Amino acid sequence: MSDERVSLVHPRRSAVAAPVPMIAQATLDRASEEGLRGHLEHDRGTLLATAALGALMVLGGIVVLVNAASLRDSPGPGLGPAAVPTVVGVLLAAVGLVLAARAGWDLRRATKPEPVPRERVVRLAGMLVLLLAFAFLLPVLGYVVCAAFLFTGAALLLGAPRPALVAAYGWTLAIVVFLVFDKLIGLALPVGPWGF
């Protein structure tokens, strides 16, 4: 076992700032960890995400600048309301541009392309639909029903077996949260036509 002599982190390197990949694998086993190898510097997925983030920042920078231009200046010496947004907007766009450009450059010699299975993307989209439904139905159907469906739906999307059991957990959690936060602590949660 070569493993016995190998350290995980080189002390000298770790002393200043350890490179920290950002995806947490809270409960991933080793097989899934292997599947996640993707999230290291210079792999394709990271570079694509960096490029997308950079592009989004450029867009955000433009929005910030346009918004800043519409602000009226304050009288007297000192900084007006547009000064800081202007600096932030310019930097946002500039850093976004550099990130996107560097990622685009590195993409040409990126390591193995590793497509995310379509099924997972569908699950992510499903989660977004579920969350949006939660937001818009909350004032109509009340907290308990919505939270129960949110828990059940999210757990199933994350791959939970036995839907009936998960639904039971969801309802229990929703009712307990409602009782504790609405009745005991006094946080007024929205209620549906049935009073909870």
Add this chain to the structure above:
Amino acid sequence: MDQIGSLLDGFGSALSPMNLLWALVGVTIGTAVGVLPGIGPALTVAMLLPITFRLEASSALIMFAGIYYGGMYGGSTTSILLNTPGETSSMMSALEGNRMARAGRGAAALATAAIGSFVAGTIGTVGLTFLAPVVADFAITRFGPEEYVALMAVAFVTVSALLGPSLLKGVASLLIGLTVGLVGIDGQTGQARLAFGVPALLDGVEVVILVVALFALGETFGHLLAGTGTSTVEPIRGRFALTGEDLRRSWPAWLRGTALGFPIGSLPAGGADVPTFLSYSLERRLSKHPEQFGKGAIEGLAGPEAANNAAAAGVLVPLLTIGLPTSATAAVILTAFQSYGLQPGPQLFSGSGELVWALIASLYIGNVMLLVLNLPLVGLWARMLTIPAYGIYAGVLVFATLGTFAAGGTVTDLLVLYGLGLIGLLMRLADVPVVPAVVAMILGPLLEQQLRRALAISQGDAAVLWSGWITKVLWAVVLLALLLPPLLSYLRARRATTSPPEPAPAESPAPRPPA
């Protein structure tokens, strides 16, 4: 000694039966939530914020102190038994701790972590007790707007330079946070910025929403894309006690870790995680058993764990005395203060001294409670690790939306949460650290306020920003923090070319925390 008298008064308030109960509830819930894999102290505190909704300020802060320390403690249990630290600062604990657990020494690992946390937390709190009033006094006499501006520049640069894989990505995160912080009505002219006519945005975005979005939603979305697996918890074997040999090797490491953790943590600069890395490499260098490192060397766990907890106490120094949060958790605690109309800063000690000292006293109490609670209950916490990932994240979503609703109260707030959650996912995928965004969102508006104040006083003369020796020193630190990392990596690269490349990790990959 002024501090001792005030502290005794604080104990008088914190030791009332109701406040003891709140502290107990705080440490228990904090540990229980902090133990859940993937949930660090920042998210724990943010999600549990609504619990304190109806409490009076002192009880709420006492409970918060418990949640903070409990969350820290819970996190190290997870790192040791599951090798999945919830935040960067428990990465180092996971290294040796998980190896010890795999070798069947989990009980000793948890014990040295628990006692080390207690020792470091207590010494750190003592440090806080004596250092905080001094810093507050200094700040009150010496700090004008221009000093604050320079200080926040230090915090900005260090937070983005020390976290994450590259300075550029740290800065990107910083700018995203600054942009979110711009949203809302400009205090000086009453004009809405980046609100786009949406009424719910006029008050700005709540910090809790950003924290929950980046940590909870980003994490959940990431799990969906990654596909979840099954958890493998190392069973705890043997007695939950340290042998004489363990203790002999642990205690110097605890003290060294504390000596690194508290001073670095209490600097008004980012990077409370740095002392854990320093402590690990120090222990490795000093150890009489360097060959055990990577295989479960107890000092390699005891040192970083102590450093982590001492730094957690240290972070409260700049937070309470200058109102400067340097970690995501501190940012959330700051908003908790603000929700009670309290503004952390030099005036806090003179204006609301009673409250602050009750909080500090409850930190001592919380530490004792955690030790007493955790030595017998560790089996229970370990059982919580068997909750499958889908259960944890579905529950996190329920509490995340609840917390958002409590903070804002409208559907728009939930939509903002989702949007920021998607940005959080993108940041995760792009390897961009999220902590700078949280810190920048808090500090950005403060920086703007102080900058405007400084320039208004000087009649628009920018030279005031580097007048005085304090500002000069602080700007020098900013330059150093910007120039040092590239220089170090250049030197490291030169050294690497002269020595053989290190072998790649073989058996178990290094732990990968979220942020």
